[in-house]
Amino acid sequence: MIDTWESRGTRLEAGELEELGRMVNDQPMRRGRKSAWRGSLRGRGKAGWRPPRVVQIREGSPCGGMVQEGDLLLEIDGRRPRDILDVMRWGDGSSLRLRLQRGERVLVAEVRKEEGRPLGLVFDEPVFDGVIGCRNRCLFCFVDQMPPGLRPSLYLKDDDYRLSFWYGNFITLNNLDAAEVRRILSLRLSPLYVSLHATDPGLRSRLMGKGAERGLRVLRMLLDAGLEVHLQVVCCPGLNDGLALRRTFEDVLRAYRAASLGVVPVGLTRLAAERAPGLRPHHAGTASAVLELVEEYQGKALGLLGRRLFHASDEFYLLAEREFPPAEDYEGFPQLENGVGMARKFLEEAAALAPAAGYPRGSASREREGEGSGAAIGVKGVGILTGEAGEKVVRKALSGAGVEGVETVTAKNGLFGGTVTVTSLLGGGDILRTLRDRAPSSRDLLIPETLLREGRFLDDLTLEDIFRQTGYRLRPVRVEGAALLAALLSDRLEGG
Template sequence: MTNGRGLAVEGVAPGSIAAQLGVEPGDRIADINGQPVEDILDYRFLTSDEELALVLIKPDGEEWLLEIEKDFDEDLGITLAGGGLGPTRRCQNRCLFCFVDQMPPGLRPTLYVKDDDYRLSFTQGNFITLTNLQERDFRRIIRLRLSPLYISVHTTNPQLREKMLRHPRAGEIMSRLRQLAGAGIALHTQVVLCPDLNDGVELERTVEDLLSLGHAVRSVAIVPVGLTRHREGLYPLRTFTPGEAREIVERVRRWRDRCLARREEAVVFASDEFYLLAGVPVPPASHYDDFPQTENGVGLVRLFLDGWQEVARRLPRQMSRPRRVTVATGVLGEKVLAPVIHRLNRIRNLSVELAVIPNRLFGEQVTVAGLISGGDILAALRGKDPGQPLIIPPVMLRRGEAVFLDDMTVGELSRKLDRPVAVAEGPAELAAACLGRPLPEEIS
């Protein structure tokens, strides 16, 4: 919530309802239809009505009562300061596997922030644990119908969850999930799986408990714990072996087949990392429902491979002049991209090198492309093939910005490597970047 009573107005769209009524930046929205406006969730919920009585506070303290008639869900044209959320709710847990606790020093401050905010779960798909919520928060979630929510479950064993999250209310997870499910809140859940801790029979219990909630649980994603080299003094954890990854994949296959038979949805998914580690094919697209957890690394490989099949049919047979490029990825990405690079190299006059970048920032046991820093790329490629274009995926960068985890920009990397750097998202952009020109349209 912003300082003072109500939410601060940051902008007003010209010609909008708000502009016509004299709303200006710096005003505050105190309440709507007699209800206080705590944040943008209240604002959106309350302004969906057709008739509004809105109390506006001017900078000099004068209060205006605006009576508004509008179409259902018609926008008032108001932009709220700070996105209308105010301070982020922080995590109260001390999870044994927390990735933030394994971050090296010296990175940008926002990377060390631990959020556990149900509002961000609803608006952005962030995962929350429910441990920092009071009864009024649950009532508000239900009253505002904040659905779906994304819940980090990890285990449904009360004692084990208290141990893993190190929070006294962590063991209440199933009663809280039942409360939300009973109110019609859809739930996307995740299990960060730690060997010898919440796997095996504990994982069986967790998935069975979650499936017992019926259609309220829309998805269960099982993802492996991420470990860096910065774990001094932390709980002893290890990564999964390829054999253990194959066991996880097989368990998920059985759950998925059962769910497909019972409710025609897969529901339970293993992250792509498990399939790549196990060395087994990822399932076809039909087994990923509507791809509910791609942000969690579930199904991205399948989407890429299916997209590549379409792109491969549009590739030229040869280039008019020789061209050499480099494509950078992480260790796991090599397994996905190797056949793609092989196909591109069949184009006459095109030479594509796949550069697998070791992770120096977090440690070489971190193998995903999304955690590679600009410094990692610089260390691996400095002095090699100056002038030759380098192609990177956008997962290496801060969302919406050309900045790596270590705050190096794409421009800085380009200057230090003495070569152009291009960002390519998806198969079509990757192929176009390698070719140096757009792909031809597919001819039906």
């Protein structure tokens, strides 16, 4: 049975990027968040194309009264959309035929609207033909080093330019065929986030496997077309550091002038010896060498381009026991979700909120200088649970904001082990072991919200599991210095 409706409406104003984000679970785009949609990541080889499900119809939608929540979108004007990009492009016209499935029925909605007005439909996933999977064989692949028993979606290796555009996922460009490259260029999709690792074709192939040289050619095409591209180098001691890293920096300055380049240390789990043999972790000496090279080429880039271009991740500064650069050196924090500048931003946010809590302004500069002044703020009854790397940053933030008496509980990562110290990769089991082995004085502990997805930790434990087995209430907060300080001082702030 085929039903037909007609509807007319008025124009809605919305930016294209914001609209794309709101077509997936009605959420604005958030860089670096693979879990920004409700559905699970699904590889292309597993199920092929799957019609997107309408999960919400936004107020004022020209499809109101015709499309219902739960409908499956089969076609737009006789064409089957691959992803949200197709829906937005094909749905831009003034007269559309939407072919839908509602239960066992197939329906056709005739939509009349002003050209350029969004459809106002929110879908369950951003891609309908499955995520483009990674076919690389990277020596340092973190997914290959992950322990068994985690959420299935964590083991899917994506190399999808659409997820790079929407969420800031890093891709290699090695797996793109000519049609996908043409699509990127024709739609002028940017910014894109690309894993470079090395500009020496032979070394890049050694690091990543077959197709790595082609990825360099595609990168040049994107940059020559004027697209905004951000690069990363996963730095492996003895492989692509030292002279190899210097060559990469030189080539980027000369031929691959991207928007930014972030250098991050290779991550090695407890399974690295078996699954990533031959790789070594960074230590204070190698971290210092990387920082010196980054600073050298920041100076060159400033003289040549008027911007620093090259940045090192926070982990290098922690390993080398060096202060984080000032906020202005990060030039807008273009790789924040990659761990580049997150610590400095966190410290600045905490210090900026301090005056609202009664602590004198200017604490951020004192923190950098190792000084402190003003009346300290005492906090009792709530603590902070963090990972090994996060502990140092949290303590700096509290000190810089003049907050005293906060208990900091540090959990070691047993789930991944190895050199993994970042807080966001803690499992619920790591937290259970930590709280069982000691007796913190605070029964309420703040944790970063990034530890959870839909209320579950990486190992599928829940907040309720932690509370039931330990008696501790974990309270997720945003990974922002201001959010942390506000949560700690909520009673004081509310009381004026």
